[in-house]
Amino acid sequence: MISRVRIKGFRRFADETLDLGPGLNFVEGDNNAGKTSILYAIEYALFGRVEGFKNQAALLGPDAKGMGVELELTGRDGQRYRLQRAHIKPPRSKTKLEGYFTLKLLGKTADEPERYVLSSDFQDREEALALKLQELTGITRRLFGIAVHMRQGEIARILEGAPELDIVLGVTAAVIADEELRALALESEKKAATLPVIQESARRVGLERDQMTTRKDDAEAGIADLRGEFAGLEGKVAELRAADLARAPLVTAVATLGRAEDAARDAARRLDDHHERVTEVRARGTRDDSNAKLAHAELRQQVIDDERVRLRKETTTSDDERRNLDRTRGDLSGRIARREQLPQREGAACETCGAPIDAAHHAREVAAWRSELTTVDERLAAIAAALTLTQAATRQLDREERELAVTRSESTRQLSELADLDAAGDKVASTFATTTAALIAAALHGRIAASEPGEIGDAEDAKAVRARLATQVADQQRIAVEQRARAEAERNAIAGRVLQAESDVANLGARIADLERELATANTSIVELQTHARRAARLRTLATAFKDLQLSLRADASASLATSAHELHGALANTAGGTDAEFDRVIVDPAKYSVQVVPKHLGEEVPAALYEGGGHRLLLGLAMKLAVSRLVGRMPFVMLDEPTYGLDARHRAQLLERIAGLDVADQIVLITHDIDMQSAPTSQRVRVVRDGNHTRIQPSIPDIPTSTEDASHDAA
């Protein structure tokens, strides 16, 4: 139901507001005042366009740059809404209009704020608004054209047939829905056709996954057992190692004893070597022998030194004498040579001094000199012989001295060696004693380690203890090594089996993971296909329902329309008893919805469009339209534009009163150029007046009905 209409810039309305109430609302006015424009405005607000107008620009008021209509209406949900629609010329545009709309939910009280439902400002689309308005009003555009907005002069045209009633009544929708739902169902069924195959595949994969999981669980249990065995063997190995550790003091003692024995043996060997060395050195001479040799050498050296002194003196004396003899000999030889150079004749004189030379004298002197020279030569020869002997003696002394040096050196070395041996002997003996004592101590310690009672007498006892303990320790160690090797071998074998089992578990896990993925993929497909299957089933169900609906509508529509139109015609004609006095039957063709009537006075079927005069057809057409309206659903409002057109004043008034008495809609907006009735209960009466180029809406003052106009009724 519409409670308020505000019209601005629309046709000749500058800015007018019309309040409407429930029931009958009269809009009166002179011809061409602009009454119908109110209905156009409502149609424009609801659908964005008006049937019969090419575009919105044709609705624009003169000189207006935009137009807008605002409706306040109550929806089928009982809530109040405000619908605003406008078309505005953009700047610098002469012909183009841009459309806007807004649908707001009004608060239940004045304080409660209104809320946007849809708006082109929020990019909501026209289709969304159309759907919402269809939901709120239950009125489609086609229904509006046929059964809501009943246009002046077109009311009786429905009698000729209205194929679009198939659409209005829902038959076409049922057919289309049935077809599309079946087509969609078929598509979904094709998609779901592989569902059993996928399900079987998933079942097999799931079975294999379960088997693999069981095997994996068994393998993991086996691993746990093997790990238990492994732990047992680890314990055994640990025990053996602990036994090794417990034996360690004895082993250490035996090792120490061994080392002590080796050291003692080494010391004994060194002592033996020392004794041999001492024997060997002493064999070369005792200390006394060496000291005697050294003393003898000293004495002999002293003799040699004295002899050397003597020889050096002799040599010196001989050298002095020989030099003197050599000078003498030279002097003699010179004198002889000089004498022999003097002339040997008689009377010869000295060439230097001129003195006469005595040759004989000279000869004697030469002979004497020669004799002396011979003596000198003999002496020189004797001195030379003596020097030779001296040199020989000196060489002999040298040899002897060298031999003495060797003797002295050997004796000194012998003495030194003997001294060293004495010193080394002390050390070796000390070492031997120390090592022997250590051997005995180690043997005693070994015995203590072996928990044996008793004492150690000597090194031989110690060696015997060492040999016995070493054998004992070696036997124990051999047995322990064998036991540990066996345990470790078993443990390693189990570790290998654990590794193998773990590898098997890992492989099984990988396979299970693959199967899980495969299963997940299959389940995803199954879910998808099951969705398709369910969707197909639902679509089939819905399609079948629409098939039923289609058959039901087709079967009932024409009959229901005919019955309802017949009844409404009776009410509009106000025939006695509420039954139609004019027609026996009204028939509606189920194919074209053309109307046939059986008038009582004819008793046969005739086309309603050709029956009688305009007043009869108007009443029948109005009845048919209201029947459509009633059949589609109780309309929130209907708009009747000059439904009394062509009737005389009396019938016009009667018809208006009867229309007002019909309960066909929550609200009727009725346009007429004369309100002839007084008694009809009305919500609103307004008058539309022309004011120059503009139309205004004013409160209406009811006219006084004229009694002269109820004379005739051509429809009767």
Added chain:
Amino acid sequence: MSDVRERLARSPTLEGQPGLVDDAARIFDFVQFLLDDDDHLTPTGNLNAAAKSKLRARIAELISEQVAGRGELSDLLDPRPVQVEVGP
């Protein structure tokens, strides 16, 4: 017609399934909406391809809502095979 919803509810295939009745009513309204505009029709009065596409999308939307809204996801995820009738 006024009693379209009642007629749908009375249909033996939809009896006791108010959700499907709601879906059917919404589909009916949407088809009516499409038929209401000549732009959605071919010259012979059938829905054109664009309108059919819209209708299919709307049906798919409604059916999806219906499937998702039933809270059957856990059933759908059950790996056990589910017997579903396929085909007419």
